[in-house]
Amino acid sequence: MGATHALWLLAVPVCALGVAALARRYAISAPLALVVAGLLVSLVPGVPEFRLDPEFVLFVFLPPLLFSAAWQSSYYDLRENRRPIGLLSVGLVLFTTLAVGYTAHLLVPDLPLAAALALGAIVAPPDAVAAVSVAQRLGLPRRVVTILVGESLFNDATALTAFRVALAAAVGAGFTLADGMGRFLFAAGVGAAVGLLLGPPLHWLRTRLNDPLAENSVVVVAPFAAYLTAEAVHASGVIAVVVSGLYLGHRFTESPAVSRLIGHSFWKVMVFLLESVVFLLIGLQLPSVLKGLSGYGWGSLTWWALAVFAVTVVARFVWVFTGYLPFRLTPAGRRRPRTLDWRAKIVVSWAGMRGVVSLAAAFAVPATVAGGAPFPGRDLIVFLTFTTVLGTLLVQGLTFPPLIRWLGVAAERERYEDSVAEAGAQHAAANAAMARLEELAADTGDMLDPTVVERLRAMAEHRQLRAWERLGGGTGPEGEEVPTAVYRRLRREMLAAERATLVRMRNERRIDDEVLQRMLHELDLEEAALNRD
Template identity: 80%
Template sequence: MIWRVDATHALWLLAVPVSALAVAGLARRFGAPAPLALVIAGLLISFVPGLPEFELDPELVLYVFLPPLLFSAAWQSSYYNMRENVRSIGLLSIGLVLFTTLLVGYAAYLLVPDLPLPAALVLGAIVAPPDAVAAVSVAQRLGLPRRVVTILIGESLFNDATALTAFRVALAAAVGAGFTFAEGLGRFLFAAAAGAAIGLLLGPPLHWLRTRLDDPLVENAVMLVAPFAAYLLAESVHASGVIAVVISGLYLGHRFTESPAVTRLIGHSFWKVVVFVLETVVFLLIGLQLPPVVNGLSGRGWGSLAWWALAVFAVTVAARFLWVFPSSLLPLWSARARERAAGLDWRERVVVSWAGMRGVVSLAAAFAIPFVTSAGAPFPGRDLVLFLTFTTVLATLLVQGLTFPALIRRLGIAGDRERYHDTVAEAGAQHAAANAALARLAELTAEGTEPVDPDVVERLRSLAEHRQLRAWERLGGGTGPAGEEVPSASYRRLRREMLAAERAAFVRMRDERRIDDEVLDRVLHELDLEEVSLARD
């Protein structure tokens, strides 16, 4: 098969990621939430005359964008933190999604005269899962307590599986496939169990392969293929691809400490770039969906549409509050479960309740609704479901997204004490690790072993002692008594100046053709690694 791409069409396609990266770069430069800036930019761009319609392809989202985004989030998440908050995560990712599906669906059925109940439940399932990307980015930047961030991340990892399964069951009923409640429940349980099993079965062999490749580039290439493999394998047997990706990501991320240092450095940088590019394109595409959504609404009154959109948005937001607060009162049958469930006060529950921004998965599901039923009749209210999905996604991103930082500041729930304890714990760990390193150095240089230059031993001992001190010094914010600069801060400042001088000398020698570009790349790589380690300190 020969593929031919029109140059003009290709340029328009290129304009989407280029515009997205430009907007995201400006937002990051000025400290604005990039997801919200991208959605607004997409809306504004959609009004440009002559711009082609960029209708969201559901297959593109579910098979190209979703797996790596989920995998990256799971890979960087803490397995232990997830396990400790499994009850809260489960109540949100399963219970809240199903509750929202029913509440929004029934409300839409009562509000919209010509929308049948099965189609209304399809709408409820579509808008049920929040996308926590925007909320988590704000929460981490403002320093929310770790448990709140963990719950939001865990919810966003697993709720898509519940929502997509509920969507398929509701859609089957709407098109006349005749699904019963028992069949829907069975499908959900099978999809979840089979997806988890595939993720668990795929994780160990991928980890085994990764640790035996001894090539950082190939190892990270395996990590790139892993989410697509997990998703496609699960979907091929009608299991949950989302759960398969998340489980395999959690497993591989938990075992990533066994990989070589270079592999970890490349992996962290690589996934940051991949996620940044995918998220920027996705949020811009959300804003660009305005023309294809509006084009299908001919003949409907804008007054009624505005009222229905406002009502669905309000019910979607209210459903989260109605679930989060009462669900914390559900009975717990063990002392250990009660201990794990304790900790979120009313202010943190308000934050979790307000962090319900919807995203691209909801739009992708809406665009996946077929145009006709199994009987050949037009799908009832397809254009309306698509419109209400778009307005709900947009309203949650703009209304909740723009007010989320102010709400956090107003409630005053920054995790300052938690960050202080983390710094103390890190300092203690650095101290113990340095002692272990010094003890090992003493063993290696003891009498009777291979002789080592005393200057080398002293340099290694000084380096270990320096690492021992710098975490304790960080408790003072990098300053000593009367604001004096502590030794480790002086070391970092002076060493950065030395590295800059070395780099300039290498570049000058390259320009004078005294060294080749390949030599320059090697020596700059060593300097860059050291400078990155200084930035970490």
């Protein structure tokens, strides 16, 4: 029995990876394909029930997924868009909580307001994984992608705090609005402090291990350390993970090239695996969700599910198109006229797919309240969460790519500007490498083989030309360095000069982090080739 159970557990990631691989091969949205596959598999006779463990999701799946997204995000881009990100990740979550909560309270008989608000908090935070993957593939403007990513990084903290406050009121813990605000501020502030306190020592340790595998092992442990530390002091583990991920990701340029290459590949594999399993598990929850609904008629259930789904979607549109207005009326808002145009707002409004965090929160609703009475409407809350998650993934997920194409929201000009910036940065970096080569040649005088210097100079010149074209250690018998060793040593020095120039240009905001990462990846690959035995 134990072996059979283990085989079924193994079948989940195997099936998830198979479906995701086929989806990628045939250019199908992997999240949608995985959810549908999970639904179909759950209906097969003999398949055991895979019940989503809330603690497993929040402690195992959520930290690495959040950390990876924060690690790859641009601190500068997030800072420049902090107002729209804050309005979505805090304001929209609370607005959706109230809108869905009061709607459910009015529609569903005998559903207390506190329990209905718990439902609103559960379905409030979008999971931007599917939306962002489509947005990046279809070339949406960077600012839109940044806002969606930033929202997904921080909205879970708001939603989970609001959920805990509503849950405490529902079970009779006596929470007030002031208690809820205080709890939210404490969770956010202390969570950010934990992330900031963990970031520097982890970065210090990582850069001094001098072992690519050990360095990346520190990074793997970091999201779990941040999350568990913050949760241990009753703060927001989500914000702690995001802040530490942003800090460590921003300082990734200080790691050795081989460490960056290993880390880049590891996180791509890890995220691919975790996301595939998560979306398959969403579909597999159907049998668990349908349990306990015998006391409700299917007509009422359908009407309530459609109503909650509709309010969830409409609330996002209302907030995106009008939620900025109070801020725009302030002096700070008038000094910052930059805003999204109506087409970008439609895209942001429609990119509200919900995910596994909502389902995990729904399953975390306790079975009883204080005194031992059943929690009012728990099975219904789980069902309405499931239908909302499923509805947003299928309806919005299927129509999101055609909507982007129909609106014509593309970043052609932005991509051209990136190419020009990349070519200019490559030219400046190659000049820095050439200057460093001349310094080294002057310091060593006649000791350098002229052919090595000419070869390095020709390579630097080739890199200069190639960027613009895209736009349109051993020793000899006497202990001396052999030409190949000299070449590797000098080329590493040149690469270091190029890398320093690119980082400086990023810090001066002359190039974007996305451009920096592409160019550093190319340098890292070359340095890794130089380090071969």
